[in-house]
Amino acid sequence: xxxxxxxxxxxxxxxxxxxxxxxxxxxxxxxxxxxxxxxxxxxxxxxxxxxxxxxxxxxxxxxxxxxxxxxxxxxxxxxxxxxxxxxxxxxxxxxxxxxxxxxxxxxxxxxxxxxxxxxxxxxxxxxxxxxxxxxxxxxxxxxxxxxxxxxxxxxxxxxxxxxxxxxxxxxxxxxxxxxxxxxxxxxxxxxxxxxxxxxxxxxxxxxxxxxxxxxxxxxxxxxxxxxxxxxxxxxxxxxxxxxxxxxxxxxxxxxxxxxxxxxxxxxxxxxxxxxxxxxxxxxxxxxxxxxxxxxxxxxxxxxxx
Numbered sequence: 001x002x003x004x005x006x007x008x009x010x011x012x013x014x015x016x017x018x019x020x021x022x023x024x025x026x027x028x029x030x031x032x033x034x035x036x037x038x039x040x041x042x043x044x045x046x047x048x049x050x051x052x053x054x055x056x057x058x059x060x061x062x063x064x065x066x067x068x069x070x071x072x073x074x075x076x077x078x079x080x081x082x083x084x085x086x087x088x089x090x091x092x093x094x095x096x097x098x099x100x101x102x103x104x105x106x107x108x109x110x111x112x113x114x115x116x117x118x119x120x121x122x123x124x125x126x127x128x129x130x131x132x133x134x135x136x137x138x139x140x141x142x143x144x145x146x147x148x149x150x151x152x153x154x155x156x157x158x159x160x161x162x163x164x165x166x167x168x169x170x171x172x173x174x175x176x177x178x179x180x181x182x183x184x185x186x187x188x189x190x191x192x193x194x195x196x197x198x199x200x201x202x203x204x205x206x207x208x209x210x211x212x213x214x215x216x217x218x219x220x221x222x223x224x225x226x227x228x229x230x231x232x233x234x235x236x237x238x239x240x241x242x243x244x245x246x247x248x249x250x251x252x253x254x255x256x257x258x259x260x261x262x263x264x265x266x267x268x269x270x271x272x273x274x275x276x277x278x279x280x281x282x283x284x285x286x287x288x289x290x291x292x293x294x295x296x297x298x299x300x301x302x303x304x305x
Contacts, residue, residue: 001069006074008049009048012170017176021180052108053078058154072157081164084165089164092148098239110153119157135177145216146216161179198230219277232260232262
């Protein structure tokens with residue numbers, strides 16, 4: 001089983017951390033295929049391509065076909081953009097489960113799809129905060145989660161790790177070094193032990209499925225950080241299109257995200273957490289009714305600890 005770390009030369013916030021990662025250990029040349037180069041270190045494969053980061057679909061399947069190696073998970077290095085231009089280091093799951101057939105995803109993926117989320121995201125977020133503080137990036141940089149969004153299409157557990165939010169930040173060597181260190185320590189490259197391998201036999205089996213709120217999901221993140229609670233998909237309000245009378249794609253978005261989260265956390269107890277203040281009364285009622293119909297447990301913050 002191998003782990004893919006994916007970078008693109010078109011994005012300094014992707015290429016910079018990849019370059020810093022290569023400088024940290026002994027990497028050997030790997031397979032090149034379909035215009036994609038690779039470097040090898042233990043069970044980690046660092047892939048580099050020349051397209052937009054969301055444009056290369058099914059990289060996990062394509063790697064397996066090209067090499068015969070089974071892919072366990074896939075991690076993408078990318079830039080982050082925000083209207084505030086606030087410096088940030090972010091982690092998030094991917095997918096566009098709210099889009100309907102015929103819609104054109106603006107940033108990759110396929111309508112109605114939610115990737116299997118990486119079980120590593122909570123421990124990596126905690127480690128990212130620690131590393132950013134040790135490199136004196138805090139409080140200048142915000143360390144945050146983002147809601148589920150964009151592609152590319154993947155078939156194995158996936159997460160994005162990003163540097164935001166301006167070209168100056170994307171080119172910051174200290175930020176690139178923090179992301180490289182996160183990947184190095186997080187995957188246990190060299191002699192360390194990987195951080196965040198899911199094991200339902202130990203620790204807290206509860207897994208948060210976030211429903212509602214803004215793009216940076218602060219109420220869900222409070223629970224996640226307070227108790228080191230694992231999480232899967234985080235659906236912000238824009239991923240839950242609801243029409244008067246209950247129509248819209250919100251039901252499919254919840255179901256696809258729940259199913260993908262369940263696949264990521266074998267033996268885990270998936271619990272939906274609603275950002276109550278982000279919904280109108282009729283919306284909250286409709287969501288709760290649907291979750292009950294689907295036998296998806298709903299939890300308040302104290303239920304996760």
